[in-house]
Amino acid sequence: xxxxxxxxxxxxxxxxxxxxxxxxxxxxxxxxxxxxxxxxxxxxxxxxxxxxxxxxxxxxxxxxxxxxxxxxxxxxxxxxxxxxxxxxxxxxxxxxxxxxxxxxxxxxxxxxxxxxxxxxxxxxxxxxxxxxxxxxxxxxxxxxxxxxxxxxxxxxxxxxxxxxxxxxxxxxxxxxxxxxxxxxxxxxxxxxxxxxxxxxxxxxxxxxxxxxxxxxxxxxxxxxxxxxxxxxxxxxxxxxxxxxxxxxxxxxxxxxxxxxxxxxxxxxxxxxxxxxxxxxxxxxxxxxxxxxxxxxxxxxxxxxxxxxxxxxxxxxxxxxxxxxxxxxxxxxxxxxxxx
Numbered sequence: 001x002x003x004x005x006x007x008x009x010x011x012x013x014x015x016x017x018x019x020x021x022x023x024x025x026x027x028x029x030x031x032x033x034x035x036x037x038x039x040x041x042x043x044x045x046x047x048x049x050x051x052x053x054x055x056x057x058x059x060x061x062x063x064x065x066x067x068x069x070x071x072x073x074x075x076x077x078x079x080x081x082x083x084x085x086x087x088x089x090x091x092x093x094x095x096x097x098x099x100x101x102x103x104x105x106x107x108x109x110x111x112x113x114x115x116x117x118x119x120x121x122x123x124x125x126x127x128x129x130x131x132x133x134x135x136x137x138x139x140x141x142x143x144x145x146x147x148x149x150x151x152x153x154x155x156x157x158x159x160x161x162x163x164x165x166x167x168x169x170x171x172x173x174x175x176x177x178x179x180x181x182x183x184x185x186x187x188x189x190x191x192x193x194x195x196x197x198x199x200x201x202x203x204x205x206x207x208x209x210x211x212x213x214x215x216x217x218x219x220x221x222x223x224x225x226x227x228x229x230x231x232x233x234x235x236x237x238x239x240x241x242x243x244x245x246x247x248x249x250x251x252x253x254x255x256x257x258x259x260x261x262x263x264x265x266x267x268x269x270x271x272x273x274x275x276x277x278x279x280x281x282x283x284x285x286x287x288x289x290x291x292x293x294x295x296x297x298x299x300x301x302x303x304x305x306x307x308x309x310x311x312x313x314x315x316x317x318x319x320x321x322x323x324x325x326x327x328x329x330x331x332x333x334x335x336x337x338x339x
Contacts, residue, residue, distance in 0.1 A: 029065065029066045029069055029096070030069065030070065030073060030095065030096045030097050031095050031096075031097060032065075032095060032096070033092070033093055033094065033095055034058075034063050034064060034090070034094050034095065034096065034099065035062065035063060036063060036090050036091065036092045036093075036094055037092070038092055040089055040090060040091050040092070041061075041063060041089075041090045042087065042088070042089060042090070042109075043057075043058070043087075043088040043089075043090055044086075044087050044088075045083065045084070045085050045086055045087075045088065045103065046085055047085040048085070049083070049085065050080065050081070051070075051071060051074050051079070051080045051081075051083050051100075051103070052067070052071050052080070054083065054103070055067035055068075055070050055071055063090070064096065066096075069096075070096045070099075070100065073096075073097075073100075074100050077100075079100050079103075079104050082104045083100075083103035083104055084103065084104070084105075084106035084108070086106060086108030086109075086167055086168070086169075087108055087109050087133075087167065087168040087169075088102060088103070088107070088108060088109060089109040108167045108168070109167065109168070110165040110166065110167060111131070111133040111134075111165070111166055111167070111168060111170075112163055112164065112165050112166075113127065113128065113131055113134075113163070113164050113166075113175070114161075114162070114163045114164075115127070115159060115160070115161045115162060115163075115164070115179060115284065116161055116284075117161040117214055117284060117285065117286035117289070118161075118214050118215055118218075118283050118284065118285075118286075119161065119283065119284050120156065120248075120282075120283055120284070121141060121155045121156045121157075121158070121159070121284070124159055124176075124179075124284065125141075125172075128172045128175055128176065129172055133166070133167075133168040133169070133170070134166075134170055134171065134172055134175060135169055135170065135171045135172065136171075136172050137171060137172050137173060139173065141154075141155035142155070144173065144176060145158070147173055148173075148176070148177055148180050154279075154280040154281075156211070156280050156281045156282065156283070156284075157183075157207050157208070157210075157211045157280065157281025157282070157283065157284055157285065158180055158183055158281075159176060159179035159180050159182075159183055159284055160179050160180075160182035160183035160185075160186055160284070160286075160287075161284050161285075161286045162179070162182060164178060164179065166178075186287050186290055187203050187206070187207055187290060188203065190206065190210075190287070190290040190291050190293070190294050191203045191206060191294060193291075193294065193295065194206070194294035194295065195294060195295050195296065198231060198293075198294055198295075198296065199230075199231045199234035199235050200234075200277075200293065200294070205277055206290070206293045206294050207281050207285065207290070207293075208277045208278060208280065208281050208282075209227065209230060209277060209293040210281070210285035210289040210290045210292065210293035211281035211282045211283045211284070211285045211289070212230065212240070212242055212244060212245060212277075212278075212282060213226050213227055213230070213285065213289045213292050213293060214283050214284070214285040214286065214289040215244035215282060215283050216242060216244060217312060217314065218312050219311075219312050219313060220288055222313070222314060223288055223289055223291075223292035224291075224292045224295065224296055224297035225296075225297045225299055225301070225304075225316060226292070226304065226314070227292040227293055227295075227296035227297065228296040228297040228298060228299040228301065229299060229301050229302060229303070229304055229316065230242075230296075231296045232299065232300070232301070232302055233302060234276070234277075236302075237275065238302065239271055239272060239273075239274070239275050240271040240276075240277070241271055241272050242271050243258055244282055244283075245269045245270065245271045245278045245282055246258065246262060246263060246265075246267075246269065246270050246271065246272060248269050248278070248282040248283075249265075249267030249268065249269030249270050249278075250262060250265070250267070269282065299316065300318040301316035301317055301318050302317070302318060302319075302323075303316070303317045303318075303320070303322070303323035303326075304316045304317070304323075305317075305323065305326050305327050305330050306330055307329070307330060307333065308329070308330045308331075308332075308333025308334045309333060315329065315330070
């Protein structure tokens, strides 16, 4: 074999060996775990950011050893221009390949907010706009309802209590729209399963009653029974005489202490001075209260009062005489006076 041929073959062999070595190196580098701390790391990708800028940032932060290699791989696979904007949480065990997959699929971090049963709309709006991942607007309640396609509807009670997940940058209106649609779905489902002889005539009246039930008790075992009491009173044209509606009507003027004169102060929400349901819900009811409002427990009770035991329970009475005795018992518990 001529020396030139031998040299060419040798060079080819070296090139093949080098290519094999580079391929092996590349495979190991792309599958090696990134040096992410145990607490994880955060990555913010702005809209329109190219992958090379992301890899350069990670290299500068000491989280990626071979950014050019990852850029080449992503370009070859067509992923370099397909990454999605958003906030990403990088966990230990992430590799360059899984990182690219995460960016391309848009697996952004999901923040969360829990809307609590019994909150008022004002509580909800404050919590939403205080969340650092939510872009807060300036619309008030009527404007929000108009944007949700229900102009003129009072915002109280129109949002379903639940835990919601969302990416950073979600607007307050977007989250409220999700919670409002959830409320409509749960209310429609409850109304479809309503008992035939209930005293509420529309889904909105059921929502109002559910909000009162939500504020009257935190005990799941009592909701349907309290609903039964209110249904009985509505059936007999008795005033509901429920303190939470009075408190709602007092608004910011309520100082935490409900007085006798407050019960006599007439507002649209004072169910001691006005018959029937108040004009709007008074809080955000959960699914259990919605169900109780349309499927009440059958009862002869017309009254209930707290037991004073500290567990949120109530005594239920069918007659005024029994109720007055239960009230005396409550006062004894309240003042730690024996029978």
